[in-house]
Amino acid sequence: xxxxxxxxxxxxxxxxxxxxxxxxxxxxxxxxxxxxxxxxxxxxxxxxxxxxxxxxxxxxxxxxxxxxxxxxxxxxxxxxxxxxxxxxxxxxxxxxxxxxxxxxxxxxxxxxxxxxxxxxxxxxxxxxxxxxxxxxxxxxxxxxxxxxxxxxxxxxxxxxxxxxxxxxxxxxxxxxxxxxxxxxxxxxxxxxxxxxxxxxxxxxxxxxxxxxxxxxxxxxxxxxxxxxxxxxxxxxxxxxxxxxxxxxxxxxxxxxxxxxxxxxxxxxxxxxxxxxxxxxxxxxxxxxxxxxxxxxxxxxxxxxxxxxxxxxxxxxxxxxxxxxxxxxxxxxxxx
Amino acid sequence: xxxxxxxxxxxxxxxxxxxxxxxxxxxxxxxxxxxxxxxxxxxxxxxxxxxxxxxxxxxxxxxxxxxxxxxxxxxxxxxxxxxxxxxxxxxxxxxxxxxxxxxxxxxxxxxxxxxxxxxxxxxxxxxxxxxxxxxxxxxxxxxxxxxxxxxxxxxxxxxxxxxxxxxxxxxxxxxxxxxxxxxxxxxxxxxxxxxxxxxxxxxxxxxxxxxxxxxxxxxxxxxxxxxxxxxxxxxxxxxxxxxxxxxxxxxxxxxxxxxxxxxxxxxxxxxxxxxxxxxxxxxxxx
Numbered sequence: 001x002x003x004x005x006x007x008x009x010x011x012x013x014x015x016x017x018x019x020x021x022x023x024x025x026x027x028x029x030x031x032x033x034x035x036x037x038x039x040x041x042x043x044x045x046x047x048x049x050x051x052x053x054x055x056x057x058x059x060x061x062x063x064x065x066x067x068x069x070x071x072x073x074x075x076x077x078x079x080x081x082x083x084x085x086x087x088x089x090x091x092x093x094x095x096x097x098x099x100x101x102x103x104x105x106x107x108x109x110x111x112x113x114x115x116x117x118x119x120x121x122x123x124x125x126x127x128x129x130x131x132x133x134x135x136x137x138x139x140x141x142x143x144x145x146x147x148x149x150x151x152x153x154x155x156x157x158x159x160x161x162x163x164x165x166x167x168x169x170x171x172x173x174x175x176x177x178x179x180x181x182x183x184x185x186x187x188x189x190x191x192x193x194x195x196x197x198x199x200x201x202x203x204x205x206x207x208x209x210x211x212x213x214x215x216x217x218x219x220x221x222x223x224x225x226x227x228x229x230x231x232x233x234x235x236x237x238x239x240x241x242x243x244x245x246x247x248x249x250x251x252x253x254x255x256x257x258x259x260x261x262x263x264x265x266x267x268x269x270x271x272x273x274x275x276x277x278x279x280x281x282x283x284x285x286x287x288x289x290x291x292x293x294x295x296x297x298x299x300x301x302x303x304x305x306x307x308x309x310x311x312x313x314x315x316x317x318x319x320x321x322x323x324x325x326x327x328x329x330x331x332x333x334x335x
Numbered sequence: 336x337x338x339x340x341x342x343x344x345x346x347x348x349x350x351x352x353x354x355x356x357x358x359x360x361x362x363x364x365x366x367x368x369x370x371x372x373x374x375x376x377x378x379x380x381x382x383x384x385x386x387x388x389x390x391x392x393x394x395x396x397x398x399x400x401x402x403x404x405x406x407x408x409x410x411x412x413x414x415x416x417x418x419x420x421x422x423x424x425x426x427x428x429x430x431x432x433x434x435x436x437x438x439x440x441x442x443x444x445x446x447x448x449x450x451x452x453x454x455x456x457x458x459x460x461x462x463x464x465x466x467x468x469x470x471x472x473x474x475x476x477x478x479x480x481x482x483x484x485x486x487x488x489x490x491x492x493x494x495x496x497x498x499x500x501x502x503x504x505x506x507x508x509x510x511x512x513x514x515x516x517x518x519x520x521x522x523x524x525x526x527x528x529x530x531x532x533x534x535x536x537x538x539x540x541x542x543x544x545x546x547x548x549x550x551x552x553x554x555x556x557x558x559x560x561x562x563x564x565x566x567x568x569x570x571x572x573x574x575x576x577x578x579x580x581x582x583x584x585x586x587x588x589x590x591x592x593x594x595x596x597x598x599x600x601x602x603x604x605x606x607x608x609x610x611x612x613x614x615x616x617x618x619x620x621x
Contacts, residue, residue, distance in 0.1 A: 319559075325559065327559045328391070328559035
């Protein structure tokens with residue numbers, strides 16, 4: 001997976017902003033973005049959630065959902081053994097059904113990356129090739145309350161250990177206080193830390209933690225800020241704060257991504273994370289993606305689900321479609 | 336001015352709530368002479384699925400409660416039934432088109448049966464369990480444990496007594512229940528659900544579906560998350576194929592019964608939904 005060229009990204013940001021990315025310029029730009037019609041946004045999201053997806057479409061949607069999942073374990077109690085069992089599940093989601101696709105990536109804490117890489121072995125690679133990536137959360141996840149030096153070291157460690165994707169958190173305190181330049185600068189520097197010695201770079205997902213941003217307007221500004229600073233993905237949440245991913249917030253971020261694509265031709269990914277537990281919810285998200293950004297976004301490089309319990313529910317639904325009767329929790333692994 | 340009566344909407348009872356059928360369907364409940372009595376919800380397979388999800392979630396709490404506590408909770412249901420005697424008697428009189436005396440007798444018998452089964456809650460393990468003889472310095476103990484989620488096709492020719500006779504024994508050991516009520520006489524089942532909802536039974540422990548057993552039963556029998564199925568009221572259905580479906584997932588099955596003695600009170604109805612766990616334990620430390 002290759003990140004966008006840093007120089008090109010910076011030049012594009014300067015061109016869009018019309019000046020150096022300092023607090024004043026960014027404030028002028030971000031606060032100049034039109035406000036959100038919250039009622040309209042929520043109605044649109046609710047409308048997209050009412051589509052009826054059945055039979056062959058449902059089968060396709062379930063398989064696609066699996067292949068878009070970042071199978072996640074982000075607990076203080078994580079152990080190498082837990083990561084290995086997570087990887088086993090990522091590679092063979094349903095041992096009874098070899099047609100079940102692999103997930104896109106496993107998402108772990110930085111210090112667990114070596115164990116994930118080791119457990120994946122030859123299956124480690126690009127999800128486009130049917131392989132599984134390793135994503136690591138970094139920059140003092142989930143709060144982001146640490147010095148920049150520590151955040152950069154955290155990122156560099158994970159990349160050096162073999163992470164293909166870095167999920168960073170923005171400094172919500174600085175963002176809410178209006179220190180946009182600081183947030184922008186941190187994203188740029190973390191992006192720099194994602195570089196590998198061989199010239200490639202880990203893909204950078206920027207977590208906005210929408211549950212702490214309070215308003216849709218803030219979410220839209222943070223999305224633009226993250227994209228301008230060079231993020232490859234914008235991600236809703238850490239999963240540690242309620243509310244986590246919601247359909248309206250994801251719709252809003254998809255609209256930003258769509259607008260950015262129209263303006264620059266560059267495709268940015270979106271990752272809703274946290275709180276998506278049922279296949280029914282996941283399918284609502286797929287519909288929203290297809291209707292907002294377009295169907296070409298429904299691939300692992302442009303859309304992900306950050307989830308852990310979602311996978312089991314999708315597998316139960318798959319089993320229901322395959323056997324014709326309802327399945328139960330005894331027929332999937334205990335996570 | 337004449338007063339306009341406010342008729343009750345009979346809905347399903349799933350996970351402690353009273354939803355309408357997911358399908359939006361209802362069917363007419365009529366008296367023996369064909370007079371309209373009420374609209375009842377006609378549950379779909381998805382309602383059955385939701386009920387099983389609710390029942391599964393309730394198993395841990397209900398089976399984890401002490402036997403004494405379960406007995407108390409079951410006994411309290413009988414107390415509440417007693418308080419609502421008049422409502423149940425009137426309902427049965429209407430729906431079964433029987434005399435007040437016959438309806439009263441059915442309600443009395445139902446309440447007594449709850450009490451009888453409530454009493455077994457902290458006693459059946461003494462009868463069904465055992466301290467097994469061993470030739471060594473340790474104990475070997477067998478105890479009955481609840482099997483999990485029990486699906487029940489309630490007796491079809493009785494409003495309340497058949498339903499109570501089928502639900503109560505499954506609850507005693509700590510199972511949670513999804514019951515399909517009598518298709519012709521579903522009203523008492525929903526009224527019983529109102530009793531359960533206002534007693535101390537945790538939500539999801541009993542889930543009541545009304546509608547067509549012929550439509551719902553195959554989904555219950557083939558569902559992988561159901562541990563046992565009581566076909567006591569399924570005599571008119573193709574119950575052999577239900578039994579075959581149930582065998583695919585190794586469910587415990589109770590076969591249909593008919594006549595006035597259907598689902599007669601018996602310890603066997605309690606133990607039918609238990610599994611025997613046998614453990615050894617040291618006698619003493621050396």
